[in-house]
Amino acid sequence: MVRNISSTFILSIGASLLFLIFCQLLDVNSEPEATQVSETGREVLTADCPENGNWRVRLHGMQPGLKYAQPSTQNGRPDVNAVTNWNVPLVWEGTFDPVVLDAIYKNMDPRIAVVVFAVGKYTRFLKGFLESGEKYFLVDFRVTYYIFTDHEQEVPHIKLGKGRKVLVLNVPSAVRWQDVVLGRMKWATIAIDKQIRDEADYLFMMDIDSIFYNRFGVESLSQLSAVLHRGYYKSTKREDFPYERRPMSKAYIPLDEGDYYYTAAVWGGYLEDMYTLVKYCYMQSEEDANNKIEAVWQEESHLNKYLLYNKPTKVLSPEYLWSDYDAVPADIKVVRISQLVKNYAEVRPNGGN
Numbered sequence: 157m158v159r160n161i162s163s164t165f166i167l168s169i170g171a172s173l174l175f176l177i178f179c180q181l182l183d184v185n186s187e188p189e190a191t192q193v194s195e196t197g198r199e200v201l202t203a204d205c206p207e208n209g210n211w212r213v214r215l216h217g218m219q220p221g222l223k224y225a226q227p228s229t230q231n232g233r234p235d236v237n238a239v240t241n242w243n244v245p246l247v248w249e250g251t252f253d254p255v256v257l258d259a260i261y262k263n264m265d266p267r268i269a270v271v272v273f274a275v276g277k278y279t280r281f282l283k284g285f286l287e288s289g290e291k292y293f294l295v296d297f298r299v300t301y302y303i304f305t306d307h308e309q310e311v312p313h314i315k316l317g318k319g320r321k322v323l324v325l326n327v328p329s330a331v332r333w334q335d336v337v338l339g340r341m342k343w344a345t346i347a348i349d350k351q352i353r354d355e356a357d358y359l360f361m362m363d364i365d366s367i368f369y370n371r372f373g374v375e376s377l378s379q380l381s382a383v384l385h386r387g388y389y390k391s392t393k394r395e396d397f398p399y400e401r402r403p404m405s406k407a408y409i410p411l412d413e414g415d416y417y418y419t420a421a422v423w424g425g426y427l428e429d430m431y432t433l434v435k436y437c438y439m440q441s442e443e444d445a446n447n448k449i450e451a452v453w454q455e456e457s458h459l460n461k462y463l464l465y466n467k468p469t470k471v472l473s474p475e476y477l478w479s480d481y482d483a484v485p486a487d488i489k490v491v492r493i494s495q496l497v498k499n500y501a502e503v504r505p506n507g508g509n
Contacts, residue, residue, distance in 0.1 A: 218259035225253060236487055240415070240471055244378075248473045249489040252375045258296075261374040267298045268377075269356035269427070271347070272364040273340050274303055276329060277503045279310040281365045281496065286314040286322070288368035292492070297374070300355060304343055341438035341455050348431045360424035361434070365496050365503075366477070372492045378470035380425035380433070382463050386474040386482060388417040400457040405449050406440040407457035409464060418463055420456035421495065422477040425469075436462050 232238060238251045245251070270289070274282050286301060293299065298319040303311055306329040316322065327343050344361065352359065358377055388397055394414035400407035424430065437458040444451060451457035478484065478494040 218256070218263060222255065222259050224255040227253070236473070240467075242467045244467070244469050244471065246471045246473065247375055247476075248487075249475060254371065254373055254375065257374050261297070261377070265298065266357040266374075266377070267300070267355065268294055269300050269302055269352050269359040271302045271304070271340075271344050271352075271359065271361050273327070273343075274305045274307075274311070274364045275327065276306065278364055279305060279307050280503075282310070283312045283314070284367050284496070285362075285364050286312070290314065290317055290320070292368035292370055293372045294374065295371075302347065302352065304340075304347075341434050341441060341458075345431070345435045345438050348427070348434065353427060353431070356427050358424060359427050359430040360422065361420075361430070362493075363421040363495065365498060366421070366493050367480075367496060368493045370490045370492045372476065376424065376470070376472055376476060378425060378468070380429045380463075380466075380468045381423065381470040381472055382416075382418040382459075382468040383422045383472045383476045384474050385417045385419040386478055389474055392417065397460075398453060399460055400451045400453070402449065402452075404447060405451050405457070406443050407451040407461045409461055414460075414464060415467075416471065418456075418460055418468075419477050420453075420459050422472075422493065423459065433459070433462055433466075 233248055233250045236246075236248050238246050238248060240246055270293070272282075272285065282303065289299075289301070295317070300320070301322045302325060303322060304325045304327045305311060306327055308324050308326060311322070311324050314322065325343070325347055327339065340361070348359070395411040397409075397414050397417040399409040399414060399417070401411065402408060423433075425433070437455045440458045440461070441451065441455060473488070475488055475490050475492045478488065478491045480494050480497045484491060
């Protein structure tokens with residue numbers, strides 16, 4: 157018995173996005189079980205394909221008559237690198253035209269899910285996150301905020317834009333902040349399986365103790381988008397990244413390997429690609445727990461392990477997750493979202509330890 161499986165590639169051609177979907181026949185007897193995730197997180201994902209197995213093209217362009225600045229092949233950001241060594245965009249202010257991108261994605265009309273966890277005293281950050289998100293996060297696009305909380309009554313009522321909504325999902329309380337972090341992967345996996353998969357095209361995982369300060373738009377969307385950690389993006393050598401270095405952990409990365417260090421406070425992508433990654437982090441952390449070890453930075457360690465061997469299709473600069481603790485350097489022209497200053501000992505269930 158055989159069936160079709162597809163691979164999707166996205167090319168930028170002029171003002172249009174070209175989606176190439178290559179379909180081939182696959183023997184289902186050789187396919188991994190849906191619950192299996194390899195050491196590097198690979199899973200086989202299926203999609204609808206034509207019966208003849210040929211690839212097809214879908215073109216998503218923009219309406220004629222749109223006015224925007226002419227792009228240049230010679231001028232750009234001279235102070236930063238705007239492409240990775242695996243040839244995908246590294247996004248900074250000044251490397252994209254929001255007018256063009258918004259016009260293209262408006263034709264596509266994607267549904268975006270935002271998953272946040274507000275457990276214990278972290279519910280105090282909901283109002284600021286949601287109100288600032290309505291000003292700056294994918295404005296005029298369809299967005300659903302999925303709020304996982306153990307205090308549903310503390311979720312504030314926020315005025316939302318057209319096509320935007322808040323959904324509350326109840327989760328248990330935790331006695332350690334590390335359990336909240338690791339629990340995110342479990343509950344997000346379950347929620348995607350039961351609900352979110354039918355309601356979204358893209359999904360972002362975000363930390364609730366953050367505020368949007370400027371545009372966070374469709375330039376962030378891709379199959380899998382990762383954000384450079386503000387503390388390690390300039391000159392840190394790979395051997396000095398805070399990866400998990402103990403071989404007994406499933407998040408282990410050798411000293412002589414590594415591209416960047418990514419934050420787990422903001423990351424996103426296609427719903428199914430995010431599901432694969434979230435499930436991977438959950439399963440790997442569960443295996444660690446069975447072996448009586450916890451990765452040094454919990455799911456962030458597993459995230460970095462996955463992204464080392466499954467390269468993101470877009471890397472976002474630290475504009476997409478800064479911190480109010482830190483001064484803003486010259487290469488950060490715009491802070492789009494930033495983590496708030498807070499008393500960790502007061503807000504975390506185990507006093508920040």
